[in-house]
Amino acid sequence: MKQRLLRTSFACAAMLALGVFAYGQQGRPGGSPQGQPGGAPHGQPNGAGAGAGMGQGAGMGTHMGPGTEMDMGHANVHAGMSGSRMGSSSPNQVLSNAKLNTSLTTALGKSGVTIPGGNLQTACQGFKNLGGCVAAMHAAKNLNLNFADLQSRMTGKGAVSLGKAIQNLGGPAVSTKEAAKKAAKTANKQADADLNEASRLSAQSPS
Secondary structure, eight states: OOOHHHHHHHHHHHHHHHHHHHEEEETSGOOOOOTOOOOTTSSSSSTTHHHHHHHHHHHHHHHHSOOOOOSSHHHHHTOOOOHHHHHHSOOOHHTHHHHHHHHHHHHHHHTTOOOOGOHHHTTTTHHHHHHHHHHHHHHHHTTOOOOHHHHHHHTTTOOOOHHHHHHHHHHHGOOOOHHHHHHHHHHHHHHHHHHHHHHHHHHHHHO
């Protein structure tokens, strides 16, 4: 009788111990014993903490803040600008890079455009974007206009569009709004072609 009671007591104790162990495992997702190195915090899947840490580290390696780029290879980033990005950027932003300046000078030379004063940065002073400056150079060449006159109307206080400047300066052939607009469209297309060529040349030339 005593042996039977002892066996029953041992069986109950074993079942109770198993129940406590199972409950403890359910309280820790992933089954990692509490205190084990690398274990996830209570209520968080294993690996979540490590993943978050890795993500934060990767982000800091690329950007240090809004609009801030890595110092490494900064010049090459500008040298690899697309033609459209060059055209929409300010002249100083693009032309301060010697590689891009040289590439655009070469592209304009291929198109038969003579840079006023022989210096792109000086010629494009005051223009909101580089594309507008290059288009004005083409318009001056196409219509035999003085580039300085176009520049003075397209920059500074009371600046007007290329089409309006052409209409004011181009003479009878482009005195109407439609004719001036067409001439401006042609000049803009030529400017786009030169900027794309400059982008191609800068990508090909050694760093």
